[in-house]
Amino acid sequence: MEIIKQDRLITGRHTNATITERITRVILDNKAHPLSWYVVIGSAFMVLQVLMLTITLLLYIGVGIFGINQPCGWGLDIINFVWWIGIGHAGTLISAILLLMRQQWRTSINRFAEAMTIFAVMCAGLYPLLHTGRPWVAYWLFPYPNILKQWPQFRSPLVWDVFAVSTYATVSILFWFVGLIPDLATMRDRAKPKWAKMIFGMASLGWRGSTGHWFRYETAYLILAGLSTPLVLSVHTIVSFDFAVGIVPGWHTTIFPPYFVAGAVFAGFAMVMLLAIPIRSMYGLKDFITLKHLDWMAKITLTTGMMVFYGYLTEVFYGWYSGNPFEWYVIINRFKGPYAPFYWSLIACNGLAPLVLWSPRIRRNVPALFIVSIIVSIGMWLERFVIIPASLHRDFMPSAWGLYTPSVGDMGMFIGTLGMFVFMMFLFVRFVPMISIAEMKELLHREYGHGHGAGQGEEHQAEAVGAGKH
């Protein structure tokens, strides 16, 4: 019986009322926040100041505060950009593709993952802007009407990046917000202070839960899901073009698009788990984010991890099979060069560590999953390190070879964006329903049917005006 219970997507004895209560309490009850919430957000806020300070220095002094040089024109700036963008992918995958595939298990984690996407894209977006030598003219990458009649150079993958990332950010925010509307209305109805009612009221756009509203809502949500679906594939494909279009050995390879997309989903699911695991225990949401959720996320992590590992093997094979001495040297240099420890750590983190997820026991062992998620996140960061500086530092001309060492400025930006991400995530948890109330009720209905629980009828009536749904 225990197993069956665990395999439910909602565990515990929940009614519509308890779902609403449990999720909204996090926002409405000031005492619902454990000390750890204050500790984490406080620390994250301090780390966020590292970002502010680094950006100030960067604008004042210049990109020379980074460790970049010739030959390594890109370093931690682009590594972190790709890393953050990759992390966001799980959110879109969960929201859009799993919605279209009618995967019920997405319900409790989608809101959360979407928020993660948005914050990850915000972190990512800082880098392409700030890594430029002259950030104050970075808007030249946008095609805007100007008297010079000067367009961006559309052949450059960096311009494609601008479109890919800005579209991605826009659609992600819209998708997230549209999904939030019924829940914001619930919040409006349950909030006590007048100002909170007003804010939630305005944000819920006059939602009254009428059939017409629900009809339009569902349609809009599906359309947005349809729009987001190609983005899951396109964004990281285009990010991979930043490298694949270049002629640098180690970059110039057709395997990059699928390998980047798989890597992004891989990193994204690891990050969802990394965030979900502490928060579900912090707020007692283990009934909603169940072991079954974690199990399934682990399976996706395992699958995409193996795809990524296949990519690494293919790179080595093609390095040899191409017969191109420059390509082959890059592979040898990864194995034995100055950055070899990074490469072998990458293989260990992304190739070997996820293999433990074959075991069903480990997939349901929360601490083990947490550790694997950390390892995967590190591994995906290393992957970008191996691709970017480790390819650039020894390319065609031996006379121009060099090394890249991250500087204090590089680390400041990286740690600072980690702080910003955690800070934003914890703000989100505090002020927005982190699990979709409406969808959870729908899930409850599907999982347990109408007859679940006593006094259900009245509850339904009570909630109908707000956000309840039959």
Added chain:
Amino acid sequence: MHHDTHENQPNQSAKPVGLTPGQDAPISMEAIRAKLAASTGREYWRGLDEIAETEDFQLWLEDEFPNRSTLLQLDRRDFLKIMGASMAMAGLVGCRNLPQDKIVPYVKQPEEMTLGKPLIFATTATINGYGRGLLVSSREGRPVKLEGNPDHPASAFPGDGLKYGSSDAITQASLLELYDPDRLQNTTRDGNIATFADFLADAQAIITAAKADAGQPIRILTETVTSPTMAAQLKAIQTANPRVKWHQYEPVGNSIRLGAKLAFGEAVNTIYHFDKADRVLALDGDFFMNLPGSVRYSREYAHHRRVNKNKSTMSRLYAVESAPTLTGANADHRLRARASDIEAIARAILAMAEGKSDPAPAGTEGFLKACFEDLKSAGANALVVVGDGQPAIVHAIGHKINSALGVVGNTVTYIAPVETVADSEDHFASLKSLVTDMAAGSVKALFIFGANPAYTAPSDVEFAKALAKVPLRARIGNSVDETAKLCNWNVPTTHFLEAWGDIRAYDGTASVVQPLIMPLYEGHSTIEVLAGIFGKPLGGLDLVRNYWKAQNLDPNFEKAWEKWLNNGVIAGTAFPVKTVAASGAIPAATPVNTGLEIIFRNDPTVGDGRHANNGWLQELPKPITKLTWDNAAIISPKMAETSGYSQGDILEISAKNKSVKAPVWVQPGHPDNSISLHFGYGRESAGHTGDGVGFNAYKIWTSESPEVMSGATIRKTGDTYRLVTTQTQWAMEGRDMVRFKSLEKWKEEKQSEPLAEEPPAEEDGVPTMFDQTKEWSPGFVQWGMSIDMTTCIGCNACAVACQSENNIPVVGKEQVANGRHMNWIRIDRYYVTEASAGHTVDDPLTLFQPVPCMHCEKAPCEPVCPVGATVHSHEGLNQMVYNRCVGTRYCSNNCPYKVRRFNFLNWANHHETPVLKLLNNPDVTVRGRGVMEKCTYCTQRLSASRIEAKNKNEEYDGSGVMTACQQACPTHAISFGNISDPKSEVSKWKAEKANYGLLSELNTTPRTTYLERVNNPNPALEKA
């Protein structure tokens, strides 16, 4: 920042008009004293009124319009004045600290000057005392670029048919020394600003007083003097005043003078003729860098060395050397030998030449025999060159070998000494006699012209200590250096671009030094100061003109003078060939030292230290080591292995109770059990750039063994030091960056069919949809460059010329360490090890490759730029649009040649040193922070030549325009021009069989291509 102060801030200088507070209530001094005595802490007060706290003062302090209770109490005139001031202030509120300077164009334009166009003047640079002819471009009165003068014998070789003069790295960089912010600007006495007249008065007083003394209490110390005017002045001064004695000191070069004296019994200068030398043996002699005639010699050598369709003979160069130099790197056969073994090697060759026998050092017999046979077979076209790193005795042997080979008069000639000798050819003797006299207290006044013996004197000559005993110590120099700091009078001297003068070149040819600019500071030239101290003050122009007028070279002096100035040389002043017999007896062989030896050399970029404050030269990678911003204790890989020293370990080198700490640099090709140290570093008072850079090798250098020192001990201190180089990779990793082959192989390939002359796009069989017929038709200029690696000697002249032409910033050691050096053209240096040819890590083949932008037709940098900041011109230039660049650096990542340079920081910020603004070439944008830059093929020069052709209504064919690197190159290794014109030189070079494009397998179709390096090995040595 402008502070808006009109609100209520009364300060003493801005008292409101017409109002004086407290007039009615006199301030009581007692009250003030009492108040100040009562306070315990530090009191800040603006005036006595404030402390007195008078009622008036309080009223005045608080009121915007003091002493008036309302505005109405102001009288009409005060009201209007205040209103007027307020209006003026209101206008200032919106101001930032932008300068409000107005610029006014020339009301009367100077004759010949067109704004925006350079004026070019001939003058002569002074490099280590010798002249190098220059043509200097002046922009609105500022000299901005130096080029060699084609009419000057030290800058050009008439026999090679080239119409331009060359230069070298140090000459190119001497421009920066004009604008050096650390130059001495005022005459100072004991550190306080004084006037030049004060100085002259002080000097003359002591000279007059000394007339009554015995001996020679008045001393003059100079460096090498080749200026005829100055030599005549010094001679006249000494004749007129027997109390005056002249000394001379230059740290390096003594052995050359003494060697000639030893061989011939009299001092003579040696002139080589590399254009005739088929077989050259260099005994530790780097004739490409170290001699006064090096630029000329490089031109002659390259002319003789070059092979092409019409010429398939080339010279053969043997080098025996004790430290890797350019000569060794360019040699067809190189023998590394310890400096102390070279005497025995020279003796062995002399014995062979004289038909006697003298055993060569073990292991060198085969090499020397083959080399000698080859020299002998060349007859009168052989040549032996001995370098300044060898003692006088080896020079004497060298002269004897040349004499025995019968080459004198053909590849070697002798002339009377170009330098005017003070009291002895031996500069150590000259300096020592001065120091002895100073120490004895018999010197009353010492006038030091330029020399810096407090830094450069050998450690056994205690110049600084003795100098303290001289009452009048005057230094006429360009900065407050180590010597100047010890002097009580400091007089700023002029740069050669600032004052009139004259100077002789390596062959004795005299030329006038013509100023391009008024002295930037209160400088006086050496001849003016000499005239001022010892005669009547006279301007430099008069001094030079008077001297040359007295020479009666031409009946029409004025006309001749004009011609001399115009041409930059005084025709017919070259010294005649002197016939001398090498009859001097060679002293017995010096006992060979088998222990550790230390050898001392001038640094290849900063020289003996006189260029230490020159940022261009500090940052310029040393030709062989590619080290920047440092000198090092250079040792061989084997020595490093056996002694356990690794790169950067700090050694303490001690000799004769003196020691110096130096970091190890492991250098392939260096002899074992030997350490090379370079002078020029460890300066304590060079200026902001040169202070504290490197270590001071003079500290353990002695006058007894100035070339090779034995008996030193070394100790590993355990500390390490970061040496910074621009090229960390030694090997080509099996890639064919530099292609090279032997002359024989080259000849074989030459027989085969040459490639059809086609536009490069089709050459590689790359399909293109772009119709290029228009661009490649006559009348359309297509730029291209070809670099001949057979003649490139790796001397760096191009790199500094480019830096000067294109306003390239200096970034400093830390940034170079971080891979951020900015040179647009770099000279790659590769070592090749090939066991079959005898090239090992200890003895590698050294190859050079200058790498500017390739201007690829299919440039990988262009499609990846997101804003189109790097684009192609229809003339085939890959252009960088700085204004459009946002600085993503993607282009640099995607450049397979890594020739792009990025402004990671604001390196071109001259706000703190405004004088450096004068240095910039106004035709080239000064790049700000955050933009990419790279070689442009000197696009400003191309535009100027196109505009000129258009103005003349000529069809533009791109002929006659030269890039800065090409123009500086002393070996004409770079050809540039229109490649759509088959008659252009560059087209001909590109049509050579040996022409290849770097990494052309990437289909970049580079416009810069290379001619393979052709070596001419001796078959007799090849087999071994």
